Amino acid sequence: MKIGAIEAGGTKFVCAVSDEQLTIVAREQIPTTTPAETMGAVISFFQKNPVDAMGIGSFGPIDVAVNSATYGYITATPKVGWRDYDFLGTMKKAFDIPYVWTTDVNVAAYGELKLGAAQGLKSCVYLTVGTGIGGGAVINGQLLHGFGHPEMGHMLIRHDPADTYQGHCPFHADCLEGLAAGPALEQRYQRKAQTLAGDDPAWTLEANYLAQACVDLTVTLSPEMIIFGGGVMKQQQLFPLIRQQFAQQLAGYVPTPAIDDYIVPVQLGDNAGITGCLLLAQEQLR
């Protein structure tokens, strides 16, 4: 028995095949260009490396409502060619096997819960802070789906009055993503986020916004752990700053787990998503 995984991102797709012990036996990166080209390469990879079940974590927004006519589609993405694209249907036509279909951040949350930072827990949130901000969650051991999937990057947070940057979200201007994703740092300070010194006040402001997101996630979801990944979170100094401002903002109202075990970096790194896909596919074969 072989298990398949696709982590479908806006710049690249990662395809992987593992055995039943989740040891990866084949892996390929495919650039995200047109659906015809990218999906052609994906399908030929799995023709060469056939699998018995597959987990797919896709960039969004996607339709995860099983009774919807467009279930399995990528929906309102600005990415040319991918809007209203029947991703899951295309895969099903090529390979008639069981699938799990969800977001890139939900599979990362699942991977971290089973084999990463949140092992042994039943719930966690995974937030990626990169070109955008995305969030996924596992609750009671299950992927968080409702009428759709979470869009945690668009939480409405409090804009620091001293921060004159207006935010770049085309829908909300100064939502979480508009104020705290990588491009917000670059536009606010007119330089690459990577080039800001570790003790630059930029990180205190960034931590303020991310701490607010943690407070709102805590009081709405009560997750056992909040895990951060993505390019911006490579700045390790953010973690103590977020924890400190989180504690201040929450003001002791809710007895969260110990803060150093509550707001933490991703443990599986770039493998969180693929790991989650494989685990979810594996469960389809039980």
Place this chain on the structure above:
Amino acid sequence: MKIGAIEAGGTKFVCAVSDEQLTIVAREQIPTTTPAETMGAVISFFQKNPVDAMGIGSFGPIDVAVNSATYGYITATPKVGWRDYDFLGTMKKAFDIPYVWTTDVNVAAYGELKLGAAQGLKSCVYLTVGTGIGGGAVINGQLLHGFGHPEMGHMLIRHDPADTYQGHCPFHADCLEGLAAGPALEQRYQRKAQTLAGDDPAWTLEANYLAQACVDLTVTLSPEMIIFGGGVMKQQQLFPLIRQQFAQQLAGYVPTPAIDDYIVPVQLGDNAGITGCLLLAQEQLR
């Protein structure tokens, strides 16, 4: 077979017993005074009306972490005598039957999902706006528990700059509860909320705050429905105002269900909680 329910509130406990068809055969209201007095009356009610399983929805904060040493306790409540009170343990000592233990708002969400506004759905949020603001949820058909239970009243929302009222939450001042619970209305306008005219601008401000909560709940939980109950929500004119401001704030980013079916009033009214308790207890007997 008989099924029991306790909806434990800060001013009164409602105890009920039903048959297997959930037809209520006995019911009693008991004022919330001291644990000894109130729980004594609760226990003697169920001695007269024995049951085979029981659902309890309690005012909080409570400990819902099954592996915790204080599982089943009411924890940090300011209510004299009830702090660190072993509610579930007291019941178990009196009656050795299966229990479901959760918050008053989680049971209301469950009741609404199974027999109220959200029938046929798998997820919903229930928010009560009264003396405080509390929120519960059902996700994938299950009560939302994580490290603890949600405390949705304490979301950090954006304080309208034109609103000079500073908020009354002792922890956060101007969190959702601090700005939008009944006492906030009373302190801001120096009169009972009930006496404000239906077209008073107070309701537009109230709707702004509640709409923000709906946006944050939408992007974090993706619930299929958001249901409002509690004294303040008796002001029916709030619903169109909340829906309108919600649509404006979300700016079309997420394709929620049709707004009139998405943000709705509680359908079971004061029976939502007891109904949820009975349903949860009933499942213990399957």
